[in-house]
Amino acid sequence: xxxxxxxxxxxxxxxxxxxxxxxxxxxxxxxxxxxxxxxxxxxxxxxxxxxxxxxxxxxxxxxxxxxxxxxxxxxxxxxxxxxxxxxxxxxxxxxxxxxxxxxxxxxxxxxxxxxxxxxxxxxxxxxxxxxxxxxxxxxxxxxxxxxxxxxxxxxxxxxxxxxxxxxxxxxxxxxxxxxxxxxxxxxxxxxxxxxxxxxxxxxxxxxxxxxxxxxxxxxxxxxxxxxxxxxxxxxxxxxxxxxxxxxxxxxxxxxxxxxxxxxxxxxxxxxxxxxxxxxxxxxxxxxxxxx
Numbered sequence: 001x002x003x004x005x006x007x008x009x010x011x012x013x014x015x016x017x018x019x020x021x022x023x024x025x026x027x028x029x030x031x032x033x034x035x036x037x038x039x040x041x042x043x044x045x046x047x048x049x050x051x052x053x054x055x056x057x058x059x060x061x062x063x064x065x066x067x068x069x070x071x072x073x074x075x076x077x078x079x080x081x082x083x084x085x086x087x088x089x090x091x092x093x094x095x096x097x098x099x100x101x102x103x104x105x106x107x108x109x110x111x112x113x114x115x116x117x118x119x120x121x122x123x124x125x126x127x128x129x130x131x132x133x134x135x136x137x138x139x140x141x142x143x144x145x146x147x148x149x150x151x152x153x154x155x156x157x158x159x160x161x162x163x164x165x166x167x168x169x170x171x172x173x174x175x176x177x178x179x180x181x182x183x184x185x186x187x188x189x190x191x192x193x194x195x196x197x198x199x200x201x202x203x204x205x206x207x208x209x210x211x212x213x214x215x216x217x218x219x220x221x222x223x224x225x226x227x228x229x230x231x232x233x234x235x236x237x238x239x240x241x242x243x244x245x246x247x248x249x250x251x252x253x254x255x256x257x258x259x260x261x262x263x264x265x266x267x268x269x270x271x272x273x274x275x276x277x278x279x280x281x282x283x284x285x286x287x288x289x290x291x
Contacts (some may be wrong), residue, residue: 005109006159006262008234010272013158015277021283022066028290036211039286040069040096041125041279044087045103048078051240052103059101062275064190068282069096084110085118092120096220098289099282104176106167125281128175136183143288144281148248149181151190151273152213152234161211161232161262164189169209171195171202171222171250177236185211202226220252225257233263236270 019088024041031123041063044054063070073087088243099208100123102115116124122143126152136155157165166256168190172178175267182192190211195202206212206226227233237250249266264270 005260008155008159008161008232008262008264008269009263009270010155011160012076013155014151014272014276017154017273018062018066021279023286025283028287029106032252035290037162037286037290038067038069038096039098039282040071040094041099041101041282042071042073042094042097042099043103044075044078044084044091046072046075046079046084047107049105054103056103057157059275059278061140062279063282066279066283068279071097074128079107079232081108081110084115088115089117092118092123095100097123098285099278100121100280101125122285125278125285127180127281133175133180136180138288139187143285145277146176146180147274147277147281148177148215148236148270150238150277150280151270152181153184153266154277155234155270155273156211156232159262163211164268165191166210167191167193167208168211169193169195169206170213170215171206172215172217172236177213181213181215181236185213216252219248221249222251224252224254224255227256227259229259230261231277233234233260235264235266238266238271270291 043056043059045052060070060072091097098274100119104112106112116128117130121129124132125144127144130143135142154175168185170178171180173194173196182194186192193205195205203226207228209231211232212233219239233251235249235251241248247267
């Protein structure tokens, strides 16, 4: 069967969300001209991971375009645990900062879980604090939903992809994407299967998926043999191809494109949504504090 799959581009959705945030921020300024409060985002990066540098700079750029206060705290790779804790606690106490983001990955001697719980839940724009993840699991409203899964859900809604009653398969079980992604899909009434490195016969499961979210961290891992004709494929991966040095996802895009119903590109898909959701979370934190 020859068909033209729907390309689930992130740019129009991300642009619309950012435009909405900017409009609300401008309306706040017009309604409260006496207020000197400005939404503030602080990003902490430890070490000089090249990919992290790109992401951090992009986040700061978008924040400034919205008229937000933006800070980047770059710490050397050998930073001890105590120094990183002190930095995060200082940002917790800073009234000009409404969102604190600890850029991952961290150097090997620093464990992310030790620091994600230090950031105040109400300033945790990544949605990784145990309290926020727990509220999400309980079906309640966290201060922030993890940005990438939230972006996936917004993208699917924009393109009118039905979720209720569908079989959604998530590849990956991280606290950053896999687990919250599964929970959001479950809340939207999908039947959810989460697969991971120990899942046997994984291709048999992916071929059953109506919605397939791939966040495994292996370049071009998903092949056409693991995709059914009517599947919607969401590629969360961002990898540098070893030979071409081009950015590729966890899905073999060119190979899978002819056999699926819809697919996200890399770049130009979920990565744009993640940054837009981060700005949305920062704005929501600001609004909540001003109430």
